Amino acid sequence: MRLGAAILVLLMAIAAGSSWLAGNPFSTAAPPLLPPGWDYPFGTDDLGRDVLSGVIHGARTSLYAGVSAATLAAALGLLVGGFSAIRRGAADQVLMRGTDFVQALPRFLLVVTIVSLFGHSFALIILTIGLTEWPVTARLFRAQALTTLEREFVLAARAAGAGNLAILWRHVLPAALPVMGAQLSYHAGGAILIESGLSLLGLGDPSVMSWGTLLGGALRFMREAWWMSVFPGFAVTLTVLGCNLVAEGATRRR
Amino acid sequence: MTFTRWAARRLLLALPVIAGITVLTFFLIHLAPGDPLYLLAGDGGSPAYYAEMRAKFALDRPLPEQFATYARALVSGDFGYSFTYEAPVIEVLTRYAPASVLLGATALALSVFGGALLATLSVMHRSPVLDSAIRAGSALMYSAPVYWTGQVLILVVAVKAGLLPVGGLTTARETLSGAALVIDVLQHLILPAVTLAVPFMAVIARVARAALIDVMEDTFICAARARGLSPRQLLFRHAWPQATASVMTLAGQYAPQIIGGAAFTEYLFGWPGLGNVVLHAALHRDYPLVTSAFLFISIAVVFCNAAADAVCAWLDPRVRLA
Numbered sequence: 001m002r003l004g005a006a007i008l009v010l011l012m013a014i015a016a017g018s019s020w021l022a023g024n025p026f027s028t029a030a031p032p033l034l035p036p037g038w039d040y041p042f043g044t045d046d047l048g049r050d051v052l053s054g055v056i057h058g059a060r061t062s063l064y065a066g067v068s069a070a071t072l073a074a075a076l077g078l079l080v081g082g083f084s085a086i087r088r089g090a091a092d093q094v095l096m097r098g099t100d101f102v103q104a105l106p107r108f109l110l111v112v113t114i115v116s117l118f119g120h121s122f123a124l125i126i127l128t129i130g131l132t133e134w135p136v137t138a139r140l141f142r143a144q145a146l147t148t149l150e151r152e153f154v155l156a157a158r159a160a161g162a163g164n165l166a167i168l169w170r171h172v173l174p175a176a177l178p179v180m181g182a183q184l185s186y187h188a189g190g191a192i193l194i195e196s197g198l199s200l201l202g203l204g205d206p207s208v209m210s211w212g213t214l215l216g217g218a219l220r221f222m223r224e225a226w227w228m229s230v231f232p233g234f235a236v237t238l239t240v241l242g243c244n245l246v247a248e249g250a251t252r253r254r
Numbered sequence: 255m256t257f258t259r260w261a262a263r264r265l266l267l268a269l270p271v272i273a274g275i276t277v278l279t280f281f282l283i284h285l286a287p288g289d290p291l292y293l294l295a296g297d298g299g300s301p302a303y304y305a306e307m308r309a310k311f312a313l314d315r316p317l318p319e320q321f322a323t324y325a326r327a328l329v330s331g332d333f334g335y336s337f338t339y340e341a342p343v344i345e346v347l348t349r350y351a352p353a354s355v356l357l358g359a360t361a362l363a364l365s366v367f368g369g370a371l372l373a374t375l376s377v378m379h380r381s382p383v384l385d386s387a388i389r390a391g392s393a394l395m396y397s398a399p400v401y402w403t404g405q406v407l408i409l410v411v412a413v414k415a416g417l418l419p420v421g422g423l424t425t426a427r428e429t430l431s432g433a434a435l436v437i438d439v440l441q442h443l444i445l446p447a448v449t450l451a452v453p454f455m456a457v458i459a460r461v462a463r464a465a466l467i468d469v470m471e472d473t474f475i476c477a478a479r480a481r482g483l484s485p486r487q488l489l490f491r492h493a494w495p496q497a498t499a500s501v502m503t504l505a506g507q508y509a510p511q512i513i514g515g516a517a518f519t520e521y522l523f524g525w526p527g528l529g530n531v532v533l534h535a536a537l538h539r540d541y542p543l544v545t546s547a548f549l550f551i552s553i554a555v556v557f558c559n560a561a562a563d564a565v566c567a568w569l570d571p572r573v574r575l576a
Binding site: 097100101103104105106107108109110112113114115116117118119189193194196197200201202203212215218219222223226229230233234236237240241243244245248 | 270271274275278279282283285286287293393394396397398399401402405406408409413420507511513514517518521522532533535536537539541544545547548551552555556559
């Protein structure tokens with residue numbers, strides 16, 4: 001948990017200071033395919049771009065993708081799960097079958113299909129990831145809400161005249177906060193994996209520097225330049241590990 | 255409920271999901287910018303071809319009618335024509351499916367056995383060091399993206415050490431047959447299968463470990479221990495059969511997500527499977543192939559889920575009551 005949080009804080013600092021820490025990641029000023037050394041600690045790629053600068057700027061993209069997709073997914077999950085739990089009956093049935101359906105979709109393929117039909121835009125990628133990641137959150141929140149709603153203090157709140165929304169907000173949500181925090185963190189990790197993967201395949205947004213773009217470029221130079229693959233890949237792994245560790249810590253403390 | 259009745263009901267439950275996937279694909283085609291004609295018929299045909307296709311897909315008719323036409327074509331096995339592969343989509347899909355199934359099944363088997371082994375080791379020895387090592391290792395395995403573990407494996411095992419081939423299904427320069435061919439394919443299979451198996455193995459290890467610890471605290475284990483069974487017998491004869499169901503359910507639920515990993519693995523290793531076909535189609539704007547492959551694979555996943563549930567219900571009759 002602490003290790004995960006430390007990783008994420010470090011990453012946020014790097015992302016926040018990216019334009020101050022490193023120059024333009026698209027600049028081709030350096031000699032090409034330079035191994036890691038004093039001037040270029042992570043080496044340079046085939047076009048003479050500084051890999052370190054790419055990794056630093058990629059942090060911003062990844063965090064941005066992770067946070068926004070995860071927020072969208074968590075919000076949708078809360079909405080669907082909460083509504084399901086409060087309404088019960090037919091609405092609950094319909095929503096839960098819808099949740100099953102979205103969960104059964106091969107998410108990555110859907111994102112690839114949508115990107116290829118609608119164009120390679122960063123916003124669209126985030127939106128698709130967010131719109132398909134919510135089912136697990138919805139299910140967890142619904143389960144949590146159903147047990148909380150049985151408690152006496154909820155009955156007391158109802159007697160005091162609290163409406164459904166107020167009960168969800170004041171009583172159910174606080175109880176579910178650790179689980180939801182964990183979900184947010186898991187979603188962020190998942191979104192970062194998908195965004196980087198798309199960029200690796202050349203299906204990402206070409207105007208944004210991403211760890212995936214760096215990894216994709218490394219593919220053709222596996223024999224000549226290991227540093228092009230190792231550093232950005234390590235960055236992705238570390239970030240996702242941070243997200244997963246935070247998520248685990250949040251649920252275990254409960 | 256008997257197993258056959260249960261299985262029939264489970265299959266029936268899959269039908270609405272399949273219908274939903276078809277509707278979703280249809281809407282994506284119609285919501286996308288541009289004329290749906292090109293998304294259905296592909297890029298690069300002659301005017302006469304497009305006129306024929308416009309009539310075939312009833313594009314001048316109201317939407318519900320278009321959907322009916324689309325669904326009818328799909329049911330009869332007509333998934334459109336792929337211009338990049340110059341073949342009907344269904345032919346492309348069936349041509350590349352076997353390699354994907356081989357890779358997926360091998361990876362699945364590897365991850366189930368590997369994960370079960372890690373979980374057993376972690377629970378059996380009760381050594382805190384080994385247990386934490388396995389837990390830390392599985393957190394790392396779970397977090398590393400397949401497209402990076404794949405690159406690292408290629409770099410270390412294939413490029414630096416030269417132990418295994420870098421990619422492909424067979425050695426291109428030689429024409430092999432019989433046992434030599436099988437060995438050649440197996441050599442090419444090892445790295446991609448391991449790559450694909452790594453994250454899933456970690457997930458299985460953690461779930462199985464949790465399930466085993468849970469079962470080991472049950473009263474019937476206590477009773478069995480009182481009867482004098484050894485820890486090994488307790489674990490394998492009593493705890494594992496109970497934990498198998500949760501592992502199987504997980505395997506079914508995870509199937510949709512393993513496909514993303516399979517696509518990357520196939521791409522990295524040049525494996526001639528469906529994942530590579532989809533990515534190729536997406537990069538070359540072969541719309542009929544992209545949408546149909548999405549449909550085809552999603553439906554296959556729904557059946558895999560049903561199959562995993564069926565195995566669960568067959569192993570554990572209690573599932574049938576739920």
